[in-house]
Amino acid sequence: MADTSREAGEALDETELAIEGALRPSSLDEFVGQPKVRGQLQLLLQAAHMQERPADHILLAGPPGLGKTTLAMIVAHESGRPLRLSSGPAIQHAGDLAALLSSLTPGEVLFIDEIHRMARSAEEMLYLAMEDFRIDIMVGKGAGATSIPLELAPFTLVGATTRSGLLPNPLRDRFGFTGHLEFYDDDDLERVIARSANVLGVRLPDDSLSEIARRSRGTPRIANRLLRRVRDYALVHGGGAAASIADVKAALELYDVDAIGLDRLDRAVLDALVRRFRGGPVGLSTLAVAVGEEAETVESVVEPYLVRIGFLGRTPRGRIAMPEAYRHLGIVHPDGVALFDDL
Ligand SMILES: Nc1ncnc2c1ncn2[C@@H]1O[C@H](COP(=O)(O)OP(=O)(O)OP(=O)(O)O)[C@@H](O)[C@H]1O
Numbered sequence: 001m002a003d004t005s006r007e008a009g010e011a012l013d014e015t016e017l018a019i020e021g022a023l024r025p026s027s028l029d030e031f032v033g034q035p036k037v038r039g040q041l042q043l044l045l046q047a048a049h050m051q052e053r054p055a056d057h058i059l060l061a062g063p064p065g066l067g068k069t070t071l072a073m074i075v076a077h078e079s080g081r082p083l084r085l086s087s088g089p090a091i092q093h094a095g096d097l098a099a100l101l102s103s104l105t106p107g108e109v110l111f112i113d114e115i116h117r118m119a120r121s122a123e124e125m126l127y128l129a130m131e132d133f134r135i136d137i138m139v140g141k142g143a144g145a146t147s148i149p150l151e152l153a154p155f156t157l158v159g160a161t162t163r164s165g166l167l168p169n170p171l172r173d174r175f176g177f178t179g180h181l182e183f184y185d186d187d188d189l190e191r192v193i194a195r196s197a198n199v200l201g202v203r204l205p206d207d208s209l210s211e212i213a214r215r216s217r218g219t220p221r222i223a224n225r226l227l228r229r230v231r232d233y234a235l236v237h238g239g240g241a242a243a244s245i246a247d248v249k250a251a252l253e254l255y256d257v258d259a260i261g262l263d264r265l266d267r268a269v270l271d272a273l274v275r276r277f278r279g280g281p282v283g284l285s286t287l288a289v290a291v292g293e294e295a296e297t298v299e300s301v302v303e304p305y306l307v308r309i310g311f312l313g314r315t316p317r318g319r320i321a322m323p324e325a326y327r328h329l330g331i332v333h334p335d336g337v338a339l340f341d342d343l
């Protein structure tokens, strides 16, 4: 069954989560692709190490599944410091953040996932904490309220966000460095898949490897997930430990992944845009309602890849379908232009 609800990545059950953990690279050297961000992080960590201080605060931005959490873990691992995990939705009051910050040990790496979803009051507390390693705790209410300053142990904050545009500037400015993660090209995805296949004990001929890479929407998490489905298929229907190209194609067809990696939700969005809204422009929320999804999911999970491959455009008046999208769906463009030249 193909799940169309992909908020915050995928709904993984516990075994899948454990496998995702096992597939995570634990050092910068093992981390595939993203040469820019890798180089930037390397320098930052090395300088901090030479001066025996915690590294500057780091913000990691990019679509789901590109390696933000993985990099946060690598930062802690490479600097030999403990990692504390939290997330924006878990910090709904300044008090939640105060409790978290005051319990950090010197040099600890604090990872706040989905940092754009943190409460406003906590954000303000975080500004001071990031800059001066200090917070003010409010005691009492009304006219008698006083604030008590509290010194914090120096720490490194690693924030992750799929929506860096939603972060207030004062918060964004307090990070020493922002790493923008990009979609991976097919060569990098092949390396991710080859590494994971090795860990999972799956043998993949070259053609199988490149077919999975081509259908992974530029995203390592999707590459790993498709690989696991292909492994299942080969185990049940095919040649056991080796997954032939026929196994790959059959498995991906079973899970509704099309020839360029679009899944049911991607296609539903394109279909609504092209057929129902005649190519747009249509507002994000209207489009989301048409496919029965949250606007946030459509915006942060579905759209970035469709924009990147030139299927969808974002304009001030709404979303529009680009000619490539018509071609992929096999629909004649309203201008009457024949777009079937490659059929
Ligand atoms: N550069 C990479 N090399 C190898 N594997 C990677 C890489 N980036 C990500 N992965 C794999 O992809 C999976 C998803 O990565 P990760 O959890 O870090 O994504 P994320 O950016 O935090 O996503 P989300 O926004 O949904 O939290 C991980 O299990 C990891 O194994």
Ligand SMILES: [Mg+2]
Binding pocket: 068, 069, 070, 113, 160
């Ligand atoms: Mg993550």
